[in-house]
Amino acid sequence: MHLYHFSEMPYPYVPPEAEEAHGGLKYFLPNRYYDPVRGHDLYQRYLDEYELADELGFNLMVNEHHQSAATLHVSATLSAAAVISRTRHGRVLVLGTPLPHRSNPVRVAEEIAFLDNLSGGRINCGFVRGVQGETYPSNENPARNMDMFFEAHDLIREAWLQRDIFNWEGEHYQYRYVSVWPRPYQQPMPPIWVSGTTQRLVEWTAEHGYTLCNLLGAYDDTANSFRLYRRAAMAAGLAEPGPDNFAYLSLCHVAETEEKAREIGRKLLFYLKAGKQRLGAAIPPGYSSPAAAVAAMRGTLGAVRKHSFEELIEEGIALVGTPDQVAAKITALYERTGVGHLILMNQAGEMTSNEVRDSLLLLHKEVMPQVADLGRDWKEDDTSWRVDNDDQPVTPVLASAVS
Amino acid sequence: MPITTQRDRLVFFHDVDVIDRAPGALGRLAEEFEVTVPAYPGFEGQFDVLDRGWEGWESAADLAHHIRRSERWMSGDPVHLVGAGFGGWVALELALLAPERLASLVLVAPYGVKLFSRMDRDFEDVLLLDADEQITLGWADPDRCHGLRMPGYPADLSDEENEVAFAERETIARYAWKPFMHSRQLTRWVHTIDVPTLVVAGDADRLLHAGHSRLLAERLPRATYVEIPDAGHYPYLEQPELFHDALGDFYAQVKGA
Numbered sequence: 001m002h003l004y005h006f007s008e009m010p011y012p013y014v015p016p017e018a019e020e021a022h023g024g025l026k027y028f029l030p031n032r033y034y035d036p037v038r039g040h041d042l043y044q045r046y047l048d049e050y051e052l053a054d055e056l057g058f059n060l061m062v063n064e065h066h067q068s069a070a071t072l073h074v075s076a077t078l079s080a081a082a083v084i085s086r087t088r089h090g091r092v093l094v095l096g097t098p099l100p101h102r103s104n105p106v107r108v109a110e111e112i113a114f115l116d117n118l119s120g121g122r123i124n125c126g127f128v129r130g131v132q133g134e135t136y137p138s139n140e141n142p143a144r145n146m147d148m149f150f151e152a153h154d155l156i157r158e159a160w161l162q163r164d165i166f167n168w169e170g171e172h173y174q175y176r177y178v179s180v181w182p183r184p185y186q187q188p189m190p191p192i193w194v195s196g197t198t199q200r201l202v203e204w205t206a207e208h209g210y211t212l213c214n215l216l217g218a219y220d221d222t223a224n225s226f227r228l229y230r231r232a233a234m235a236a237g238l239a240e241p242g243p244d245n246f247a248y249l250s251l252c253h254v255a256e257t258e259e260k261a262r263e264i265g266r267k268l269l270f271y272l273k274a275g276k277q278r279l280g281a282a283i284p285p286g287y288s289s290p291a292a293a294v295a296a297m298r299g300t301l302g303a304v305r306k307h308s309f310e311e312l313i314e315e316g317i318a319l320v321g322t323p324d325q326v327a328a329k330i331t332a333l334y335e336r337t338g339v340g341h342l343i344l345m346n347q348a349g350e351m352t353s354n355e356v357r358d359s360l361l362l363l364h365k366e367v368m369p370q371v372a373d374l375g376r377d378w379k380e381d382d383t384s385w386r387v388d389n390d391d392q393p394v395t396p397v398l399a400s401a402v403s
Numbered sequence: 404m405p406i407t408t409q410r411d412r413l414v415f416f417h418d419v420d421v422i423d424r425a426p427g428a429l430g431r432l433a434e435e436f437e438v439t440v441p442a443y444p445g446f447e448g449q450f451d452v453l454d455r456g457w458e459g460w461e462s463a464a465d466l467a468h469h470i471r472r473s474e475r476w477m478s479g480d481p482v483h484l485v486g487a488g489f490g491g492w493v494a495l496e497l498a499l500l501a502p503e504r505l506a507s508l509v510l511v512a513p514y515g516v517k518l519f520s521r522m523d524r525d526f527e528d529v530l531l532l533d534a535d536e537q538i539t540l541g542w543a544d545p546d547r548c549h550g551l552r553m554p555g556y557p558a559d560l561s562d563e564e565n566e567v568a569f570a571e572r573e574t575i576a577r578y579a580w581k582p583f584m585h586s587r588q589l590t591r592w593v594h595t596i597d598v599p600t601l602v603v604a605g606d607a608d609r610l611l612h613a614g615h616s617r618l619l620a621e622r623l624p625r626a627t628y629v630e631i632p633d634a635g636h637y638p639y640l641e642q643p644e645l646f647h648d649a650l651g652d653f654y655a656q657v658k659g660a
Contacts, residue, residue: 136531141580143573171459279555280531286573290566297555297565 001334001374004093005053005360006061006249007347009046009072009079010270013038024275025069027133033069042072045353047086052357053346054087056364061093061343066101066137070271076126077111084119092119093343095193095213096126099152100145101138105173108152109159109180116185123186126193126213127153129201133277135284143286146200148172160189193247197225198292206232206241211341213247216272216304216317222248223337223385228394230387240387243340243375248333251318252344253355254326254362262313264359265320270349272305319344323366330371338385340375410437411506412476413483416490419446419575420529420537421637423550428643432650436483441474443493445574448567462586463489463515463578467496477504483654487511488610488636489579495589498596507657508600509650510619510626512608512636514584516593518618526584527610530576542635543607550640593622600626601653605634605641627653 014025014033022029050060062079065071073079076094083092094115097108116123129149135142151170158166158178165179184190194205195213205212206229214222226246233241253265274282283293296302304317312318316329333339344363347356375381383389413436415429424440432438442449443466444457453469460466470493476482483506486494491513498508519525527540534556538545554560554568579585600623604616620628629649631638639646 139581141576143576143580278531278533280528280533280572283554283569285530285569285576290569290573293554293569294562294565298562 001243001330001339001371002091002341003058003363003368003371004061004341004343005050005058005090006063006343006345007046007049007356008063008065008070008271008345009042010347010349011039011042011069011072012270012350014069019275023277023281024273026065026275026277027067027136027281029067029069031067039072046072046347047082049347049353049356049360050083051086053360054090056360057089057368058344058360058364059090059093060087061095063095064098065131066134070273077108077115080115080123081118084115084122090122091124092122093124093193094126095124095195095343096128098128098130098134098138099156100140100148101130101134102152103140105152105155106159106175106178106180109156112156112190113160113180113182113184116190117182119185121185121190123184123190124193124211125190126195127156128195132284132287133281135287136281141286142284144172145287150204157189160184195247195249197221198288199228202228203232205229206238207236209233209238209241209245211245211247213249213341213343214339215249216251217248218304218315218317219333219336222339224395226337226339226385227390227392230385230390231394234387242378243334243338246337246339247341247343248337248339249343249345250316250333251312251320251348252326252346252363253318253320253351253359254323254367255359256322256362258321258325261321261325262309264351264355265313265318266309267351267355268318268320268345268348269309270351271345274302274305323362323370326363327367327370330367331374334371334374335383336385338375338378338383340378342371410435411483412437412439412480413485414438414474414476415440416484416486416493417443418488418490418637419443419571419578420488420552421541421550421640422447422552423640428639428646428650431643431647439474439476441470443574444469445577446571450570458577460577462496463492464496464500464586464589466493466578467500470497471501471504477501481506483507483509483657485509485511485650486513487639489514489575489584491515492584492586492589495593495596496586498598499589499592502596502598505598507654508596508598509653510600510602510616511639512604512611512616513602513619514579514611515586516590516619516622517582517585517587518590518615518622519612523612525612525615528583529610530572530580537610540609540635541637543605543633543641547641550637593619594624597624599653599657601650602626602628603631603638603646603649604628605631605636605638607634608636608638610636629653 064073064076080092080094112125151172159180168175192210212229251268255261313320319326484494491510492515495515534553538548542548554565602616602620617628620626631642631645634641
């Protein structure tokens, strides 16, 4: 099992009354609530934590959100550059660049190639559609989001694969002369990751052989999503997908005692605060199919946000407890889903740097050794998720994940 | 369907967030005109049409091109065209495309033309606002609101009705997301629309920047402007009698000219 350290780099100093007045911390929060001096300190502190995680053997994940106090990563590629310069060993997972919200896919191809060269091939390159509310900061048309995602991907892929200048006159992007410098260090391209649960996106990811990431889904829903992936990959003539094709993101905090882990780990719930967004921001027009939009409005999609802390721990969506408890949950996650990459949201909200560091050290010392071998010899494991063992129909609606 | 040859044809391009096919003002106009209210692809159940090719449309101009090719009234005698809100934008685009088809043009608080500075919001964000906000901004008296088509409004919509409402919001986004609710090309050429025109707006319309419709009337070479008191963005629904009177005066002038 490959473990990743992740922090969204939140800005935890917004007064509650401001958060209330603006419907949450995201997209529509005026920046008068941001203090640059405190922000500078936060950036240094979060990068210090990435540096420690790298020294302890973790891989590292960065992401991006916009106009948000919940996340000070403003560009996943910029954050990756900062993390690369502070670290030496871990892979740097960019998960991800929200392709429809970036107006220039060729620039994305260049930036990823730059990072891959800078790091000597440590980049895992994630592409995402961008969460719903980001539609407003980017002002890109949500009704075209999925189509833009696919076309931007196709263009970036060609930019990495072609060895001569080429022309691109697409539906959404037009360039007359494309030939990116540098080319990626990992040839022909870095590993591609995609997060999502919609059937079309899961099948598309499978057909390309990319790694599929589930964010905070219930284990059963995650397993369903991965089963859909395996079937689509096999139908496309690919080899049976192994753990390397799957990733999962959970909340995480470990401590010497369960009580202490829960006391501190409760701060991770900051990450799940949805705020009181308008319906048009929570479900931008055309971002989802009408049926999925209704499910989201009814609270079926993204149900995780409504789970209690105790439920999240019980379900293993929050890996919170003693090292042995957390290792057991990770083992259960692997056995249920066949996942090979586990991203740990080790920090959120007001969790202090010492609390993050203590948890990272304990994870390194007592959890990592217990889970390191999970999935290494997956073809020898007795698992339910192997294609030959899976004779149940796949439920097409994958409901619980955050996005 | 009987065609009364004595009556002129009036074509009404409806708005997209509020659709009422039998509004009071149109009811009275129907006594004097043969009234047609065209359906738009992507609204009112018109989804699986044109092999879904309409999903690639990006502006009300695309809709105007479609109407020009497909509507029977685009041949024969010129028609009296009325467009409200988004329908006003469609009417402006059609007036650019086929001015010879228009006997006259009535624009009711139309979208489509950007008139104020780049940091001004010409049009409120009807794709983001919640229903209560939209009703407050769009109606002089919120209690008069009817015909509003939004997901979750009213709260007892069935899942099927909500799916239709979401699908219609998606259609609006396809037509009008960026630039929001207007066309830069139309804005450049709107001053060339040489058709007898009446611009009507409610005095309590807060979905448009204050003075937007009046300023638009000044841009149009043959337009007059009438403001309907105690009415918001939908004066044909809130004040049907006053709206009808305003159009009656206008049509008398057009016919007398």
